[in-house]
Amino acid sequence: MKRYSAFAIAREAMRQHTGWTKAWASPEPRTHYDVVIVGAGGHGLATAYYLGKNFGITNVAIIEKGWLGGGNTGRNTTIIRSNYLQDPSAAIYEKARSLYETMSQDLNYNVMFSPRGVMMLAQTEHEVRGYKRTEMANKLQGVETRFIGPAEVKRLVPIMNIEGPRYPVLGALWQARGGTARHDAVAWGYARACSDMGMHVIQNCEVIGVESVGGEVSAVATTKGTIGCKKLGIVVAGHSGHLAELAGFRLPVESVALQAMVSEPIKPCMDVVVMANTVHGYLSQSDKGEMVIGGGADHFNNYTQRGSWMHIEETVRSLVETFPMLSRLKMLRQWGGIVDMTGDRSPIISKTPLGNTFINCGWGTGGFKAIPGSGWAMAELMAKGESPLADAFSMYRFREGRFIDESVAAGVAH
Numbered sequence: 001m002k003r004y005s006a007f008a009i010a011r012e013a014m015r016q017h018t019g020w021t022k023a024w025a026s027p028e029p030r031t032h033y034d035v036v037i038v039g040a041g042g043h044g045l046a047t048a049y050y051l052g053k054n055f056g057i058t059n060v061a062i063i064e065k066g067w068l069g070g071g072n073t074g075r076n077t078t079i080i081r082s083n084y085l086q087d088p089s090a091a092i093y094e095k096a097r098s099l100y101e102t103m104s105q106d107l108n109y110n111v112m113f114s115p116r117g118v119m120m121l122a123q124t125e126h127e128v129r130g131y132k133r134t135e136m137a138n139k140l141q142g143v144e145t146r147f148i149g150p151a152e153v154k155r156l157v158p159i160m161n162i163e164g165p166r167y168p169v170l171g172a173l174w175q176a177r178g179g180t181a182r183h184d185a186v187a188w189g190y191a192r193a194c195s196d197m198g199m200h201v202i203q204n205c206e207v208i209g210v211e212s213v214g215g216e217v218s219a220v221a222t223t224k225g226t227i228g229c230k231k232l233g234i235v236v237a238g239h240s241g242h243l244a245e246l247a248g249f250r251l252p253v254e255s256v257a258l259q260a261m262v263s264e265p266i267k268p269c270m271d272v273v274v275m276a277n278t279v280h281g282y283l284s285q286s287d288k289g290e291m292v293i294g295g296g297a298d299h300f301n302n303y304t305q306r307g308s309w310m311h312i313e314e315t316v317r318s319l320v321e322t323f324p325m326l327s328r329l330k331m332l333r334q335w336g337g338i339v340d341m342t343g344d345r346s347p348i349i350s351k352t353p354l355g356n357t358f359i360n361c362g363w364g365t366g367g368f369k370a371i372p373g374s375g376w377a378m379a380e381l382m383a384k385g386e387s388p389l390a391d392a393f394s395m396y397r398f399r400e401g402r403f404i405d406e407s408v409a410a411g412v413a414h
């Protein structure tokens, strides 16, 4: 793999950009790999990357039914933060956030990580209490957050109306090193690094069956033929229930559509990320100038990857009180992704009833921020059979009543 650098850009500029090579190879699948990962979203690719980087396991195929990052990884609003309440969540999300800080250097690929600061608005007394509690929990967990008052909110986001009338801004939980990153670049950067280690990233190849012998998976049936494996990782977000069914077990997840939209581009007016969870909307400004707006999830299970008019109207209407300038913007496009929700709003990184098969899912509306930490933990679990970061997130916690309740931090927030 040729390294990207300022020198390489200058050299290629001198020779009409004829020397660039493909960022990743597109090989035909072999008949057998040590590890097969289903799903080339951020979590699947990161799992493969850390299997290679941390454990030297490189005879790996990542199998994707569509295109790289075409699932939720390329559809989210890119918010990165780690201000969760429970200790296992803070540990994995903070690990992920810290890996984002150096991801561009690590992958030699610019993922445009922008730690511009994330604020979660408190617009009811209940939220004030909740976020002050989270601030205290974060202090104990070593996660840097701070509860700030309305005056500081206004100073950081001058376009905000903090005075109500329905939901005045009473303060916010502020994480200065939270922010955003370019979502496609995260998938592309990992794919390039995996390909460079000799792994096979196989696109347009759907897994349609799982073959097992004596309680262990021996192969997956795909639209490009049968592919054998010693270990299988299932990392397919909204399609996890379907893959689990193919493998013969059930998961405590539900799949629903979550949608987002962007406005026409405007001049820079907001340089932090704002989440307004009471009214259920969140907002940031992209480098192109578009206002990136996300809202709630559908209230019924589906696999549509579209949004509904009802949600667009509801989201914009609820944000206009706090951001009156939005009423004058045209919305350019809107889309949806299928997210996999667990009952306690925390993910699953787990062994399964099949001895050599592992599952990573349940990130729901907020898994983009977790990609590097999740990949790190899943790789460790697959390589060693245990991982301190993943242990609490076993799927068996629902049977044993060991919930990791993040309904405040993740139930409506992203």
Ligand SMILES: Cc1cc2nc3c(=O)[nH]c(=O)nc-3n(C[C@H](O)[C@H](O)[C@H](O)COP(=O)(O)OP(=O)(O)OC[C@H]3O[C@@H](n4cnc5c(N)ncnc54)[C@H](O)[C@@H]3O)c2cc1C
Residues within 6 Å of the ligand: 038, 039, 040, 041, 042, 043, 044, 063, 064, 065, 066, 067, 068, 069, 070, 071, 072, 073, 074, 075, 076, 077, 078, 079, 080, 205, 206, 207, 208, 235, 236, 237, 238, 239, 243, 258, 259, 260, 294, 335, 336, 337, 338, 339, 363, 364, 365, 366, 367, 368, 369, 370, 414
């Ligand atoms: C509108 C929206 C906004 C969001 N906003 C945020 C946010 O601001 N911050 C945040 O942290 N998170 C956010 N999220 C959540 C985040 O996008 C996801 O949690 C995360 O991207 C999940 O990544 P993944 O790699 O697990 O899944 P995906 O990126 O969906 O990857 C799974 C892949 O598996 C493939 N696949 C499925 N079935 C098969 C099969 N049978 N064979 C082969 N391949 C298969 C799919 O094609 C897909 O590419 C948002 C999500 C949406 C939809």
